[in-house]
Amino acid sequence: MEITTKPHAAILSSPGMGHIIPVIQLGKRLVDYHGFHVTIFIVASNESSDQSQLLQLHAYKNSLEMVEFPAIDIANLVEPNANVVTRLVVVMREAVPALRSAISAMKCPPSVLIVDLFGTEALCLAEEFKISKYVYVATNARFLSFSLHVPTLHELIKGEFADQKEPLKIPGCKPVRLEDVVGSILDRSSQQYYEYLRICKQLRLGDGILLNTWQDLEAQALASIQNVQVYPIGPLVRPVKPDGLKGEMLCWLDKQSTESVLYVSFGSGGTMSVKQITELAFGLEQSQQRFIWVLRKPVENNADASFFSAGKEHDDDPPSKYLPDGFLTRTKESGFIVPNWAPQIDILSHRSVGGFMTHCGWNSVMESIVNGVPMIAWPLYAEQMMNATLLTEELGVAVRSEVLPTKAVVGRVEIEKMVRMIMEDKQGKGIRERVRELQCGARKALSEGGSSSNALSQLAKYCSTYTSYGK
Template sequence: MTELANVFLKHGYDVTMVLVEPPFKSSDSGATAIERIAASNPSISFHVLPPLPAPDFAASGDKNPFVLIFQLLLEYNELLGAFLRSIPRKRLHSVVLDMFCIHAVDVCTSLGAPVYTFFASGASCLTVLTQLPALIAGRQTGLKELGDTPLDFLGVPPMPASHLIKELLEHPEDEMCKILTNMWRRNTETMGVLVNTFESLESRAVQSLRDPLCVPGRTLPPIYCVGPLVGEGAEDHDDGAERKNECLAWLDSQPERSVVFLCFGSKGTLSVEQLKEIAVGLERSGQRFLWSVRTPAGSHDAKKYLEVRPEPDLGALMPEGFLERTRDRGLVVTSWVPQVDVLRHRATGAFVTHCGWNSVLEAVAAGVPMLCWPLEAEQKMNKVCMTEDMGVAVELVGYGEGFVKAGEVDAKVRMVIEGEEGRQLRARVAARREEAEAALEEGGASRAAFLRFLLDVESIGEPIVE
């Protein structure tokens, strides 16, 4: 969202980002990230709404914590409305909603404010989720029973039912399934959707969202592909006082495109057994590696997001002697990794990723081929499109059984770094990187899409609001 705000700033607009206090505090809480982002983006105004009482997660029993968070966001509508009314209507150009804050559409509509959605994932994911409510409607059973049966959606390769967001596989009357289905439907009930992608990367998906057959009987709003919205990276900021990150200093001493980077996002964790298996595979491969390791979660449901996890004990998580034996060609880190900088580094040759969309775009923008290891949310859907449509990745197939074996880690890492298939993959990703750069240049497709969005907002005019 901050990257999108910076695009508005470049076009001469003032930007205020409206936030709510995180409803829980933990070592992984977004609060620290928000403070860091606010401090490094002084041109953006950050307005935190007065806090409402947080849900009692401990007393909620088996209720999904996200249900409580969605309910809390709805309760913030009154405070959001009061804040928006404090802005002179002539100054309020538009309101752009995060894809999870869709309840706020009602506030903006009541005020006559132009309201748009920012969809932070890709167009492929958006087109599947937009078509999904019609697929679920009227079903007497959940999609879970379909297993790996491929489902046909406009704009994407056949999508195994098992690859959809897991909450959407439950019975249509399940509370979380109903909430998410309604949320994805409402994402395209605003005046338009700004999508973090560039059109040539997902051309089939983008065209499907403009196709009258996408949702029969309903005309979807304009889709504006304004990405890739990727951070500049710490290395682009000239700050001589800032100590160079340990992993970047280590990368400086490695040969060009020789290092495999493994990172599973800010929330992605693996079991102790799986971590040891990866270590065995990396050691067998003989390849250089940079590996970001986090403490395994105590559970695999939504409540893991509320856990406070200590720093990983690498001595307990790695095979005995692994760190010593690979010391000359590998680095395992337990602290935050400047991922954009790592991917842009000349020594990085491949990226083992959980397929979160930000990570995908950062790798594409850096021209780094990927090995897919999706964990949750929409990541399996992304994997299908990355490997079959975009041609920027290959998959580690063991993830489907919940365990990737050392032999596959060894073989796939060797293939991407040394093999002919890896060379061809690198060439395809390099072409995508050039397309991404062209999209963001003056006159490029993403620049033109954002200008078209601005003109469309201006054409709405100022309504008369009582």
């Protein structure tokens, strides 16, 4: 006999807002459009903005609940200088027992388990509880295609990937340049290499893979993915809040001309050296363009080192400590400095914002495209280099520096040139037209009958059937 219980999805998210945000939006869409009850499990981190997001979730709807596992101490499980990929994977591995206990204690067990990229080791729980299972890769199809091919590359390439003289060939996609590949595969002697390799193998263990992209944006890359069911369900981004911008920032933006402000932000884990901050400051000043700059405390080590310490770097030092002498005075009318964090989606949606200097995290990319804002690509870590290449060379919605910001300091002259190119040059107008085309495509994909809407409906229908009849 058919059971009419409301379908219930359990979603496991890695710590960090870059992972949590797309999971939250997926959960909301399953609730709003497909009648699911959704439980989101998050491993706590030190990011202060996480807590704010969690509080907002609790007030969302009765059908969407949050379970936060305590922060996990992995100091004895990884090297002190372990990179973010290794640390995320180990954290998620250690969270599997807590997830097992949480699901066992549910009065209404889930019919589907969805894990993010770093939670693939939890897929075994779906077998235990006899429920369907999916992986949510909250980035693009090009990265997924590359990741699915990594196990093959591991067998074909006997030496280090970094020693290869030619780009890495991916069936059905453009070859991936070595400078664009994720750092996780560049050193076979490292733990992160084998952790990432394991993830790439486990991606195929689910009943399918969800992607935060849409069909028309990456038709070629999606077509290249074989022997796995892919659901392009994006772009899933945070909605604009009516009261998201307040006070001095809103007043300042309201006074600016349409599309005259460059928004500068490098994500919750994006940091740079004092020297690079100095060059960026002079480049912005010399461009004579108006800007909002989210300024984080500088570091001298690698960019991803701040991921797990985000939220701890807040201190009493004023922004002037990290900026050139007199910069704040000289840019008092044209610039707006925001320490540490800003309501990004609300800024990008403001009529005055006409450009976005971004670290190319996929959430930020999607938010920029959805709001029709062209980009200056400033990739820092993870798959961001690959994203930057996609944006500049394939989609044509961004410009980038000649040298990677992770390889050398980008000088003020080049920064000024990029800013002017996006904000006022003829080339920038063409890029703006292209991003507006993608903006329309994104809306169409998510609308009723659109490709992404249909893809999620297909998934939801299968999971509902699973609930009603069993697999």
